[in-house]
Amino acid sequence: MNDTIIATDFPLTDEQRTKLRHLLNALIPASQDGHMTSAGELDLIAYLKANAVDFLPVLLTILDDLDEEFLADTPEQHHQGALALSHDNPALFQELIYQVYALYYQNPVVLEGIGAAAGPPFPRGNTVESGDLSLLDPVLAIGKRYRPVS
Amino acid sequence: MPEVNLNDPVDVLIIGAGASGAAIAWSLADTRMRIVCLEQGDWIKPSEYPTNGADWEIQQHGPFNIDPNKRGRDTDYPINNSESPISVVNFNGVGGGTILYAAHFPRLHPSDFKVKSLDGVADDWPISYDTLDPYFTQNDRMMGVSGLAGDPMYPPKQPPLPPIPMGRVGERLASGYNKLGWHWWPSDSAIISRPYQGRDKCLNLGPCMSGCSQGGKSSTDITYWPEAIRAGVELRTRCRVREITLGKNGLADGVIYYDEDGQECHQKAEVVVMACNGVGTPRILLNSKSSQFPDGLANNSGMLGKNLMFHPVASSQGVFEENLGSHKGPQGCCILSKEFYETDLSRGFVRGYNMQITRGTGPFTTALHGYATGRIPWGADHHKAFQKHFDHVASIGILCEDLPELHNTVTLDPERVDSDGIPAAKINYTLSENSRKMLKHGIERAEEVLYAAGASEVASTDLVQMAGWHLLGTARMGTDPDTSVVNPWGRSHDVKNLFIVDGSIFVTGGGLNPTSTIQALALYIADTMKKNLANLFD
């Protein structure tokens, strides 16, 4: 996580920062094989500043509403905390998911991990196999099938 | 190009620069008449499309959102969908809906023009497939359509370009259809599989429904419009028509519109052509009230705005062990099946549906959709579920024929207005029992074929809400002025110099994507106008 940006450009307290990391890790933890990073490793604040600045104060409220225990809790308890948030305020949680997924699934390291190319699709493009048209043989064998009109 | 003073009357005034407006403008251009098209939206630069950026998936939710109420462009008009389970989606700009369409490009079948005779429902069209056949071919050439000749479900036809790649998604599903002995065929697609007419071929970017940066998708801003403009047609953007005005002789004499600065302008014309689609056209005609037409212009039949048809859509998604590379390639164009297209009353409903095989989505959309449907949870199981889905899915859209019903309407919203103060469109639509049964049947068959193709899991959506892509029937064509708005060549029964060429003139909708037929109709109407120029208003 890029602490400098958070500390200097957006006034998160240490407590808020810790809660944020726990919350993000609860939403997208690292994969068990370590192949995929966790969302907590990525810089949500910098992302929001660049792309969804209106959500920043909302995020602060979410963090402040998480109780003190969330700081020291276990990952399972963080999961329960996130679950409670999703039940108590589904609309807010949905917006949080949107932003976290947007951050995560645009990250080049994540994209590499899932086997997708990073960067704009254009002009890179993609290769798609043309496919085996001999699969049409049984369809052709049935012959003309359109409905007569007279 | 002839000089046109804004205050001069023009010969032909076309309203709307979308699929049909572009086609008729191009076709009429060879008459050397003074032709002007007024379009409320802008030209879109290819560099503006989302796939130019790394954040392309996020951009799809912004200015290229398919939902005009969310897109936030002042060139859009609001649509009140609160009384409809299906919401209207569109694009307002040069190219109209073709800017965002998936470009799946089947033609209506010969039987679609004869549903009353064949199945005893709705009405026959006053024209036939054979009437439109030469215009389908002309349109395929003008747009640039890729496909494979020989589909046994159609009379012979020859797409100008070879099919776009069906990829592993198409192959896998094709194997399922073959196991069941059902029809399938590579889709006709308005996407060029080879360089064509100065355009470079499709690059398989994926999300055609947010615009094509490459220009491989055949939207009318890059097909018909450049040709029409070269031939002398003037296209004025940011001009939003409020109403059509009526002269003392009972003919339309022009329009009142707002220009980019919100200035009210008048444009006089000898002939007015509406091409604003099945929602935009009734909206403007209903807003054109006069003592002669208190219920809206050209509405003596009372049919204007009625019989709205969408194609209700259900969707089934199969998850496959094999990596299908599903996020690559034109999302909405792959293969299709017409196995259940024609009526078989033993199924419990009349008419039928098209099965449109669609590819997968990008990573962000996959994750977000997975969250919304509960198929990809957040938390500890997220990665496993994501990996199972991403690039491993294939979907089937079930696109049902929607029969015309008087109570499905477009009216003027009593409260909401667009940025120029013109009333918004209000949709009242109820899903019929026939459509419900068809959707259910379609889902069951889609699930069957997905499992036959080897899917390990299948999940279905009963009715897709944001699927009001096809806007049809609200100013229908017919020979009887008491039950239809336009005659068999698109001319208003009531106002003899007013023509309608967009999807609103469909009598019935068939069970497939309509744009190929909309454009063929526009070309046919243009040709009929040209043949009758001497006595156009008789």
Ligand SMILES: Cc1cc2nc3c(=O)[nH]c(=O)nc-3n(C[C@H](O)[C@H](O)[C@H](O)COP(=O)(O)OP(=O)(O)OC[C@H]3O[C@@H](n4cnc5c(N)ncnc54)[C@H](O)[C@@H]3O)c2cc1C
């Ligand atoms: C996301 C999406 C996917 C689709 N996929 C497919 C597909 O795969 N295959 C298919 O066949 N079809 C598809 N469609 C539908 C297709 O786009 C339409 O059928 C087609 O564009 C309709 O053509 P039209 O000429 O009737 O109207 P449009 O193309 O909608 O054009 C109407 C034009 O009129 C303009 N207009 C409206 N009111 C006014 C006014 N008051 N003043 C000035 N201008 C006005 C609008 O701005 C617009 O540009 C899709 C549509 C969308 C939105």
